[in-house]
Amino acid sequence: MRNTNKHGLSRNIPAAVKREVRQRCGFGCVVCGLAIIQYEHVDPEYADAKEHDPNKITALCGACHDKVTRRVWSKEKVIRHNEKPKCVVDGYASDFFDIGQNVPKVVFGGTEWIETPVIIEALGETILGLARNDDSGMVEMSGVFRNDDDQEIFRIENNEWKGSADNFDIDVVGNVLTVRKEKRKIALKIRVEPPNAFIVEEIDMLFRGARISGVRGQGFNAVAPDGSTIVVAGLKAENCAAGVIIGETSVSLGQRCKKLRL
Ligand SMILES: [Zn+2]
Structure with missing residues (x-):
């Protein structure tokens, strides 16, 4: 050619x-x-x-x-x-994530979550979670992502994802999806490695006063509306009830985990 x-x-x-x-x-x-x-x-x-x-x-x-x-x-x-x-x-x-039959490892900031159904919860709402569909037996992911102005930019409903047309940019190159708030400012970057891993490479969001930001390899920050903060550089956890939970006045990491290594 x-x-x-x-x-x-x-x-x-x-x-x-x-x-x-x-x-x-x-x-x-x-x-x-x-x-x-x-x-x-x-x-x-x-x-x-x-x-x-x-x-x-x-x-x-x-x-x-x-x-x-x-x-x-x-x-x-x-x-x-x-x-x-x-x-x-x-x-x-819109498009679909291929999640598969088993719960994938979710990598988020500097953390790794294995067999964990709720990865991030903020103020009672699941920001990123996984559940098994009883009819199909397949694992489905759901999530709602916002930018640092608390505007919804990206949503996952039972593996179908929808990226708002109001974004500055949504670009899918290979298996990496990047949502930009403005030039050179990433709001969300996801890498998929089905069927084993779902990786949030970069995130910067605000949800009703709760702040979640992080870059893979550098760790992440979770901040509650009252300013309570957790900064994590690296963590590996297995079989937890939940990963990161942000309340109005608290942030907790790794709820009821069978294994947790900082
Ligand atoms: Zn088409």
């Missing part, structure tokens, strides 16, 4: 242009709303394009992109959806 077209335009779309396309499209496929996307020159097609104009490039998931490439779908259909992207209409882009 040639790396340039007849006008000498490189096949590689610059990162800043891709981000503009994501922002305009609400971070997902303009047709179906799935969040793992590819970039497609719509009008003109890449072969005839003289520049990478973000307004002439659209976001399509692999399945929808394939239908366009095979000409099962018309270019007109893509142009129509590009003018009214599904994620902008719905307010979010």
